[in-house]
Amino acid sequence: EKQPCMPTHPQKPLIIKTGVQFTTKVRLLVKLPEVDYQLKVKTTFDKDLPPGRVSRQFFILTNNTKVMDIEDYSNGCLSVEFRHLQLKEKKYINGTKGNEGLLSVTEELHSLSFEACFTVQGLTIDLETCSLPLVVISNVSQLPGGWASVMWYNLLTDEPRNLAFFGNPPRANWSQLSEVLSWQFSTFAGRGLNKEQLTTLGEKLFGQHASCSDYQVSWSKFSKENIPGKPFSFWMWLDSILELIKKHLLPVWNENYIMGFVSKEMERALLKDREPGTFLLRFSESHLGGITFTWVEYSENGDAKFNSVEPYTKNRLTALPFADIIRDYKVISDGVVPENPLKFLYPNIPKDEAFGRLYNSQPSKVYPYIPSTLIPISELRQNASTTPPSSCQSPQPPMTPGEFDMLSDALCFDIGGMNSPYSE
Amino acid sequence: EKQPCMPTHPQKPLIIKTGVQFTTKVRLLVKLPEVDYQLKVKTTFDKDLPPGRVSRQFFILTNNTKVMDIEDYSNGCLSVEFRHLQLKEKKYINGTKGNEGLLSVTEELHSLSFEACFTVQGLTIDLETCSLPLVVISNVSQLPGGWASVMWYNLLTDEPRNLAFFGNPPRANWSQLSEVLSWQFSTFAGRGLNKEQLTTLGEKLFGQHASCSDYQVSWSKFSKENIPGKPFSFWMWLDSILELIKKHLLPVWNENYIMGFVSKEMERALLKDREPGTFLLRFSESHLGGITFTWVEYSENGDAKFNSVEPYTKNRLTALPFADIIRDYKVISDGVVPENPLKFLYPNIPKDEAFGRLYNSQPSKVYPYIPSTLIPISELRQNASTTPPSSCQSPQPPMTPGEFDMLSDALCFDIGGMNSPYSE
């Protein structure tokens, strides 16, 4: 009878942060005969929830009743929009919390109920409806976890209100899930993921099984348990990249210049035999929210050598936009004149042709002063005898550069006949 | 009878931000005979204030009564500490605000009152005391203005509670004020201002009058009206520098390596005839919170040439610590090999000797990757025919570099016999 619209967080509906205002709207889908009737709607948080089912309890701090109004535009049905609603946690309900135990806060589902009661021709009618399940968080740091829950719920069930969903969450087919992931990128970053990118993501979840379209992913593997050897889950990693794109890489991402999700093996296979200075852009797999470029060079005897720069994270990109980094990046090898090793964006687009329009450093003419910019550089010390400038000597990495290159080259293999990695 | 301690903002007492917790303590200085008596203290904000005198009204949101307790340490006198007090503005008192009109919010003085009542041997005794005048702000952006008021009040009056002080604020002698300013730097940055620095500041306020020790500064000139030609007042400017030091320059400032407050004329006079590559550090006078270095070079015919880099502000210094900027700064002149023009800190300290201990870039060995750092560079285009890399052409400055240098050289003059600018 009513169609409840959802409370919203910046672009992430169904997640409410305590102490932060949200908005929700209810629309009456039947037309009432008498319009001069004051139809009051009351909204309640977690109305008649079986106690003990949910570990935290919240209430609406602000005014929670409002009179319905004829909708401004069009069909003249009744609706009411609650604004400036705010949630606060009830503390110490009865001694300790009705701790369900296993669920994390972002798996705990809540709901917003709406009630109205009116009389028509002697008949008293009670209306009641409620929202889709909601996640309540207390800090934006919980937003990725909360959004994972919202995605999983809405991907895997049509039930309007199964608050126990995460007590035993179903698995997702990779074919479904990959579509949702791509949709995340198109919604929040303006461009979705192509087949190759999704395949790389699938391999990250399932290992090197070539075709993983009928594999299933558990909720835990998707967002709760850490990727083996990493201190974060798959979704936390992917979401950190989404955030990085949103804040620092939007134009570059939308121009389709970021291959992004490529395994290191694939990367080498692609760059091998390309023009020296050919590079591609990919996200860090070892750290949250990082992007790096890898370029290929050839030694005198023709061996391919692959170099990846230390990934740039949001802090670095705040100091210097990514396109400018690509333009200005320099490598200094033992005091030789610095040179930018980045020449062609894979497969063979001249760098300035690709990124020219995205460069944006202005030689800031604050006149009496000499303008100054930051330049990203890498200092390659080829003979280990050179000591660092003056400060502390850094400890040796587990392998020497030579050892690592040998190992890397041994791991490298070739994959024939790839489509353009930037295909739709 | 009581000695009220003050509510505190981070290191800035007497300023309270609405919605942010503060703490205050009251101590009973007389010893009471009966200790088993529950002595309740009540704190009230702006108790019995003549209405209309103050445009904004606030109240204490949290619990405002507490029982006195014997102080833990030492002399066993009674005291009470109110914690987690929080202020909120009363809205719409009676229609409109009792707008005094002329005063800004940071000039509006308030006070906290403390009351207690107890009976001893049939005698009822009322105790009451109150805090020094307080400034209430709603955003940290008002903190500098608020602190200016606190300084001015405490510098210029001994009255414990003259809330109308800023209705007609007295002037300050430069001798008093300069002491307070130096004290700000020693309190918040660990090192005060020396005579030369204070003289430069005095000249900034009074013009080029050599000895300004008996000049007077008005409150308006100190913190309300803008410096001629600048969009900020003297105190806003000085405070922005204090903040810059606190966050980004603490070790360099404390090593006394920042001359800081030097006029451009003085700067040239000092650097002239010094070893090429001699530089000094000074704060920007044209922008808030900026620091620059100026170095001297000589052309083939022996003319001194002074260069100042575009001032570094907190954003840039967040990306790269200042000592590292000094270490790594490079100038590229038309494709020539980049060189660091900074050699000697004025008067003649080799750069690395001065700053060596303060360098702190670690060649971050995230192994599979090539480490990368940011380098501050200036690109000098000596012949105007060279076009900028690829992006938009910037409009011409009002003067060409040549014209500016001529003008600057004409303005330059020499001052004999200076002490070390870094003297205590």
Added chain:
DNA sequence: ACAGTTTCCCGTAAATGC
């Protein structure tokens, strides 16, 4: 329109709870 002021709320840090 606009400036002074407040509110909003992200994102980091610290505190708290379990």
Added chain:
DNA sequence: TGCATTTACGGGAAACTG
């Protein structure tokens, strides 16, 4: 003790309000 979660609040920006 460590991890999960909440609280605190600086700081930038939007909203408010005369």
